[in-house]
Amino acid sequence: MAVEACSKPKLMDDMDEEDEPLVFKRSTSSSKQNQSNSQAQKSSSSQKHDRQLGRPMPDVHVRSQNGKSSVVQKGKMALSSKSPPVKSPLRSPEASNSSAKAYPLMPPEANLRPSATYRSDNVNRPMKVGKPSIGSAAEPNDSDDSEDDKPLSARLSTGLSKINSNNASKGSNASRLGQKPSIPKQEDSDDEKPLSSKVQLKSNVGTSYASKSYDSDEDKPLVAKNNQNGSALRDSSSKKPSTMLSKRPASEIKSAGQSLVKKHKLSNASVPINNKQASVKAEPKVEDDDDHVPISQRMKKPATADKKSSAVKNVTKVVSSSLNKTNKKSKKVIKKSQYSKSSKVPPGSGEGQKWTTLIHNGVIFPPPYQPHGVKILYKGKPVNLTPEQEEVATMFAVMLDTEYMSKPKFKENFMSDWRKILGKNHIIQNLEDCDFSPIYEWHQKEKEKKKQMSTEEKKTLKEEKLKQEEKYMWAIVNGVKEKVGNFRVEPPGLFRGRGEHPKMGKLKRRIRPSDITINIGKGAPIPECPIPGERWKEIRHDNTVTWLAFWNDPINPKEFKYVFLAASSTLKGQSDKEKYEKSRLLKDYIQGIRAAYTKDFASKDLTKKQIAVATYLIDKLALRAGNEKDDDEADTVGCCTLKVENVEPIPPNILKFDFLGKDSIRYQNEVEVEPAVFKAIQQFRSGKKAGDDIFDKLDTSKLNAHLKELMPGLTAKVFRTYNASITLDEMLSRETKGGDVAENVVVYQHANKEVAIICNHQRTVSKSHSAQMLRLNEKIEELKGVLEELTTDLSRAKKGKPPLKSADGKPKRNLNPEALEKKIAQTNAKIEKMERDKETKEDLKTVALGTSKINYLDPRITVAWCKRHEVPIEKIFNKSLLAKFTWAMDVDPSFRF
DNA sequence: CAAGAGACTTGACAATAAATAC
DNA sequence: GTATTTATTGTCAAGTCTCTTG
Numbered sequence: 001m002a003v004e005a006c007s008k009p010k011l012m013d014d015m016d017e018e019d020e021p022l023v024f025k026r027s028t029s030s031s032k033q034n035q036s037n038s039q040a041q042k043s044s045s046s047q048k049h050d051r052q053l054g055r056p057m058p059d060v061h062v063r064s065q066n067g068k069s070s071v072v073q074k075g076k077m078a079l080s081s082k083s084p085p086v087k088s089p090l091r092s093p094e095a096s097n098s099s100a101k102a103y104p105l106m107p108p109e110a111n112l113r114p115s116a117t118y119r120s121d122n123v124n125r126p127m128k129v130g131k132p133s134i135g136s137a138a139e140p141n142d143s144d145d146s147e148d149d150k151p152l153s154a155r156l157s158t159g160l161s162k163i164n165s166n167n168a169s170k171g172s173n174a175s176r177l178g179q180k181p182s183i184p185k186q187e188d189s190d191d192e193k194p195l196s197s198k199v200q201l202k203s204n205v206g207t208s209y210a211s212k213s214y215d216s217d218e219d220k221p222l223v224a225k226n227n228q229n230g231s232a233l234r235d236s237s238s239k240k241p242s243t244m245l246s247k248r249p250a251s252e253i254k255s256a257g258q259s260l261v262k263k264h265k266l267s268n269a270s271v272p273i274n275n276k277q278a279s280v281k282a283e284p285k286v287e288d289d290d291d292h293v294p295i296s297q298r299m300k301k302p303a304t305a306d307k308k309s310s311a312v313k314n315v316t317k318v319v320s321s322s323l324n325k326t327n328k329k330s331k332k333v334i335k336k337s338q339y340s341k342s343s344k345v346p347p348g349s350g351e352g353q354k355w356t357t358l359i360h361n362g363v364i365f366p367p368p369y370q371p372h373g374v375k376i377l378y379k380g381k382p383v384n385l386t387p388e389q390e391e392v393a394t395m396f397a398v399m400l401d402t403e404y405m406s407k408p409k410f411k412e413n414f415m416s417d418w419r420k421i422l423g424k425n426h427i428i429q430n431l432e433d434c435d436f437s438p439i440y441e442w443h444q445k446e447k448e449k450k451k452q453m454s455t456e457e458k459k460t461l462k463e464e465k466l467k468q469e470e471k472y473m474w475a476i477v478n479g480v481k482e483k484v485g486n487f488r489v490e491p492p493g494l495f496r497g498r499g500e501h502p503k504m505g506k507l508k509r510r511i512r513p514s515d516i517t518i519n520i521g522k523g524a525p526i527p528e529c530p531i532p533g534e535r536w537k538e539i540r541h542d543n544t545v546t547w548l549a550f551w552n553d554p555i556n557p558k559e560f561k562y563v564f565l566a567a568s569s570t571l572k573g574q575s576d577k578e579k580y581e582k583s584r585l586l587k588d589y590i591q592g593i594r595a596a597y598t599k600d601f602a603s604k605d606l607t608k609k610q611i612a613v614a615t616y617l618i619d620k621l622a623l624r625a626g627n628e629k630d631d632d633e634a635d636t637v638g639c640c641t642l643k644v645e646n647v648e649p650i651p652p653n654i655l656k657f658d659f660l661g662k663d664s665i666r667y668q669n670e671v672e673v674e675p676a677v678f679k680a681i682q683q684f685r686s687g688k689k690a691g692d693d694i695f696d697k698l699d700t701s702k703l704n705a706h707l708k709e710l711m712p713g714l715t716a717k718v719f720r721t722y723n724a725s726i727t728l729d730e731m732l733s734r735e736t737k738g739g740d741v742a743e744n745v746v747v748y749q750h751a752n753k754e755v756a757i758i759c760n761h762q763r764t765v766s767k768s769h770s771a772q773m774l775r776l777n778e779k780i781e782e783l784k785g786v787l788e789e790l791t792t793d794l795s796r797a798k799k800g801k802p803p804l805k806s807a808d809g810k811p812k813r814n815l816n817p818e819a820l821e822k823k824i825a826q827t828n829a830k831i832e833k834m835e836r837d838k839e840t841k842e843d844l845k846t847v848a849l850g851t852s853k854i855n856y857l858d859p860r861i862t863v864a865w866c867k868r869h870e871v872p873i874e875k876i877f878n879k880s881l882l883a884k885f886t887w888a889m890d891v892d893p894s895f896r897f
Numbered sequence: 898c899a900a901g902a903g904a905c906t907t908g909a910c911a912a913t914a915a916a917t918a919c
Numbered sequence: 920g921t922a923t924t925t926a927t928t929g930t931c932a933a934g935t936c937t938c939t940t941g
Contacts, residue, residue: 490931498909498932545904553932560903561931575905624907625935633933662934663909701898704936717906717935763909772924848909850927855907878927 352544354571358520360475360484360548362527362536363563364468365511366491374442377435378428392418392507395494397439404496410505414494417507475548475565483566484548489516495555499634499664508554513537515551546571556632568883577887580858582713583721584897589711590722594619596710601676607697611706613680614639614695618716621671622723622758624662625700625716636660639716640700645690653678667760724755724856729897732865744871748862753844755852763848769841776838780831787827794820853877859885864895 369391375382376393385393396414404410415431422428453461472487489511497504513534518527522541529535537551549563565571586593593615600612617623618639626638637646637659646659655678656670673681684694700716707714731751736744766772793803793812797820803812815823859877863885866873877885 486930488930496932501932547904550904555932558902562904564905572905579906627935629934636933638934662907663932665909700935701937715936761908766924768924851908880928 354546355477355521355543357478357524358475358543358548359477359524360520360527361471362518362530363487363489363516363549364472365489365513365530369492372439372442374439376439377437379433380435383427389418389421391492392421393434393436394439394443395492395507397436398443399494400436400440404494404504407500407504409500409502410494413503413505414507417505421507477565477569477571480570482569482571485564485566485569487548487563489551490561497634499636499660501634502632503555506555511551511554516549517551518549519545519547567880568886573884573887576884579721580725580860583718583725584858586711586714586718586722587726587897589714590619593710598674598676601674601680607702609680610684610695610698611703613677613684614698614703615707616673616677618719619723620673621657621669622720622760623667624720625703627700634660634664636662636664638662638700640693640695640698640703642694643690644685644688644692644694647681647685647694649678649682649685651678655681661760665760665762720759721856721858724759724852725858725861725897727755727758728752728857729861732861733896736865736869738869741871741875744869745875748865748871748876749849752849752853752857753847755857756847756849759852759856761848761851762846765845769845773838773842776834776841780834780838783827783831783834787824787831790820790824790827794824853881854884858897859888860891860895861897863888863891864893867891867893 369387371387371390372394373390375384376397377383396418399405411431419426419428428434469487473484474481475484476482490508492510493508495501495503495506495508513529513531514537516536517538517540518536519540519542520526521543526536526539547562547564550560553559553561567573567576597612597615597619600608601616603609603612618625624638626640626642628641629636637643638661642657642659646657648656648658650656650670653672653675654670655673658666658668661667681694684696688694688696704715707716707718728751731754732748735747735750737747739747789804793815794817796803797815797817802814859881862876863873865871866876873882873889882889
């Protein structure tokens with residue numbers, strides 16, 4: 001199969017030469033093509049842009065989750081029949097450029113930004129809302145409007161929530177925040193269109209958009225507000241572009257550009273045409289324009305008047321068309337999925353087949369434990385430990401300087417497992433009487449030694465390691481050499497659960513070959529077991545899965561740890577692409593979906609009503625689905641598992657969220673919602689206790705089952721992906737003003753940041769953050785001093801006087817006024833740059849941009865934008881991202897999500 | 898349908914490497 | 920050069936979602 005060379009390889013080459021896989025890949029390509037086609041279709045894109053720009057404010061929208069690639073099966077569902085997905089009217093009618101109007105849809109979404117939570121490093125350092133000393137910090141917010149700059153928390157819509165908290169994990173939580181319940185500021189709102197406009201929806205039943213019956217004005221306002229916020233933010237952002245982030249030398253740019261080009265070409269050339277693509281493309285559909293707009297945005301746009309009328313019209317049209325489309329779509333979908341499968345697999349393969357041939361070398365194990373002989377003290381006296389006992393003691397000692405030491409659960413679990421190894425009657429009976437510091441110190445010294453090694457030594461060591469690992473790094477899949485992701489077996493250690501995990505501190509025992517099941521092609525040589533005298537647990541030849549090996553998680557034997565191919569592999573790329581294609585498909589259905597759930601806000605069927613409200617929250621706030629969790633896991637929630645205590649209704653229609661989400665990251669946000677939603681939440685909460693589920697009639701499987709009736713393959717996470725990508729696409733098109741590369745990069749980062757906020761992707765503030773800010777401020781002050789001096793000299797120079805002596809008493813060179821003015825200008829520029837850097841830094845201190853870039857933003861949006869604006873793709877994607885997204889590199893410049 | 902098994906994506910953070918500052 | 924900072928890569932925990940079972 002494989003032989004076809006594909007673009008991919010090339011790309012890779014470009015990037016990293018060495019690693020490249022030698023083999024040629026086949027044309028997996030299929031995927032690529034699709035895109036291109038579609039893009040082409042899109043031609044309209046330009047139009048789109050315009051519109052977008054034109055649009056009123058964008059609200060921020062948010063929604064969507066990650067999509068997965070499951071497309072395939074879905075196809076099966078014929079959704080169409082079921083609930084017909086509606087397409088958005090928008091598009092069709094594109095005609096109305098005013099894009100806006102059309103959508104009457106939804107609810108006003110508002111802003112969604114979750115506030116961030118801040119987590120301080122462990123400690124909680126609260127961040128204060130106001131910015132700290134650093135002046136700059138404070139600034140960020142410039143006016144209210146620009147919230148962007150503000151810290152996430154601040155941003156929250158209302159700003160209320162700023163509070164932050166550290167990670168919630170720590171328990172604290174909610175309470176602290178409370179502060180500001182401010183309501184959304186109105187300010188925002190205004191700008192945008194009248195809410196009303198937004199709001200109004202018509203109700204349409206079937207598919208049409210939703211409109212809201214309620215439409216009460218209220219909604220509108222909210223929306224507006226929200227939007228505004230969003231807009232505000234954006235604005236601000238736009239302002240700021242100045243900052244330059246770029247650190248790299250200009251030279252790079254060039255190269256980048258070139259490379260981009262190159263790649264592009266290559267890819268094109270290489271791209272094979274697949275059926276798939278064809279099929280995909282076929283759908284001309286999509287691309288249309290507006291639908292994709294996030295709800296929030298839409299709402300804004302529309303002018304009231306128009307809207308309704310236009311909306312109505314559209315609606316009807318839409319409906320009909322939508323139906324048709326629907327069917328088509330569904331079909332398409334199906335096809336797609338099939339294709340995709342096929343594409344993945346070599347032709348001929350059966351259902352669910354992921355590969356035809358698979359060759360790899362298994363996994364590599366960590367080296368055996370090397371006893372160091374350093375003794376811990378028990379009640380002040382050294383204790384002899386066996387190597388096994390010492391190994392576990394060392395695991396604990398090494399963590400002496402972590403937050404885990406302040407967690408009783410951690411110590412308790414550790415002691416419990418260690419005691420099993422010590423034996424019942426061991427001298428050591430009590431953890432409190434143990435002094436691990438000798439081992440801790442020994443470990444610190446070892447670390448120091450390593451650090452002190454000469455570069456030569458380090459290099460040698462590295463090469464040795466590479467030599468040992470090399471054979472495990474690659475697999476040959478369908479004849480193509482692909483990188484393996486995690487070929488190293490996880491070493492033993494103490495379980496580091498996040499948040500208040502009940503199992504933290506437990507011993508994660510060493511994994512042995514007899515724990516590992518290998519999956520490999522029939523006929524391929526079975527990997528040799530790296531540990532003499534031992535053997536694999538099992539050998540399988542299952543080509544319906546993508547894992548190369550797995551073992552049971554020692555902490556939770558019911559779960560598995562898998563060894564997969566790396567993100568840069570064709571297999572992963574294919575599924576990544578499918579994920580984005582699915583979320584793009586949502587664009588076509590979103591209007592109908594919103595209309596449907598809006599209608600169901602009033603349903604008498606409680607389950608239906610809960611599904612509607614949950615879907616609304618997922619759509620608007622990009623919440624995760626929220627599966628049920630066991631008692632032996634950290635207590636975190638998602639949409640379906642929100643508790644009464646997590647959502648506080650604040651009249652007239654604000655919902656205040658405060659809960660621990662994935663990884664025990666706190667989500668805080670206050671959002672205006674449609675009155676119907678507000679009332680529904682009040683109803684769902686009534687008569688329940690703080691810890692009860694708000695959505696008691698719901699779980700993720702019911703929710704997803706319902707979503708699948710609306711669109712093939714639709715699940716809750718798709719909304720997150722959709723929301724993230726559509727936001728990026730719109731912000732880029734709205735805010736790119738044709739500046740230089742550095743300015744465009746700033747625009748991108750700003751959009752990226754917005755998405756990160758929507759998705760609540762946070763990071764801990766680095767320990768040195770405040771020190772760094774302080775230093776920046778000092779420098780700025782210093783420069784200001786210089787500036788003053790220069791100014792004085794200038795005025796003296798103009799009068800023909802010599803400059804004053806410098807502070808240290810040395811005489812200065814006598815410069816002419818022109819030279820001094822030049823210096824002043826330079827200094828001013830320096831100060832400005834530093835101020836911007838400081839702002840950016842403060843702004844991003846709790847926001848993690850990487851997660852959305854890796855998982856939520858369709859790389860084609862980025863690549864196409866880079867091509868359109870001549871930004872070298874390397875300015876946005878690093879080497880691993882470039883490798884991961886090779887499938888997106890040949891996208892047509894006109895591509896729009 | 899509920900529970901559980903299974904497979905795969907998403908996520909924060911730690912460890913390293915690379916870039917800058919001193 | 921060396922010390923810091925910042926960016927990249929690696930780690931592995933924690934989600935989502937599907938499919939199977941009883």
